[in-house]
Amino acid sequence: MTTDPAFAEAIEASLDIAAERGGDLTPIVYARLFERQPAMKALFWRDTSGSIKGEMLMRVFEAVLDFIRRRQFADHMIRTEIVTHAGYDVPPAVFATFFGLVAEVVREACGPAWTDAMAAAWRVTLADLDEYVGQH
Numbered sequence: 016m017t018t019d020p021a022f023a024e025a026i027e028a029s030l031d032i033a034a035e036r037g038g039d040l041t042p043i044v045y046a047r048l049f050e051r052q053p054a055m056k057a058l059f060w061r062d063t064s065g066s067i068k069g070e071m072l073m074r075v076f077e078a079v080l081d082f083i084r085r086r087q088f089a090d091h092m093i094r095t096e097i098v099t100h101a102g103y104d105v106p107p108a109v110f111a112t113f114f115g116l117v118a119e120v121v122r123e124a125c126g127p128a129w130t131d132a133m134a135a136a137w138r139v140t141l142a143d144l145d146e147y148v149g150q151h
């Protein structure tokens with residue numbers, strides 16, 4: 016089951032606006048992750064330059080964009096990353112936390128441009144992702 020096209024449009028719009036208004040969201044997303052899940056910070060020990068975090072967030076955005084449209088790769092990718100990440104000691108449940116906090120940061124970056132349609136679209140998509148991650 017893919018996301019309603021109107022919801023997909025709302026999510027795409029929110030990501031565009033967040034990027035325009037907020038620029039690179041990487042520092043905000045990870046600061047929040049480490050605040051909520053302090054144990055995750057140490058797992059990025061190899062990432063001295065911040066490039067792994069940046070690339071990971073970019074892939075998460077790509078995965079969300081595909082997940083809400085054609086699902087050509089997102090479902091497979093998320094499943095694979097859950098396994099790869101278990102090797103880094105990342106518990107599957109943190110995936111849902113991560114998607115949720117990405118949505119929060121996007122909402123804040125949109126500021127007054129955030130709409131009820133975006134809120135509804137993200138709510139449904141997060142529930143969908145949550146269920147998907149929960150099955151693995």
Ligand code: HEM
Binds near residue numbers: 067070100103
């Ligand atoms: C759909 C969600 C996610 C995607 C697509 C993703 C993707 C990636 C990618 C592409 C990398 C670069 C190295 C690799 O390919 O393994 C990476 C590294 C990493 N990710 Fe994720 N990730 C996701 C979720 C998470 C979550 C929720 C955490 C929890 C904190 C996490 C923690 C890490 C860590 C610690 C590394 C660094 C591994 C190293 O030292 O090289 N990831 N991730």
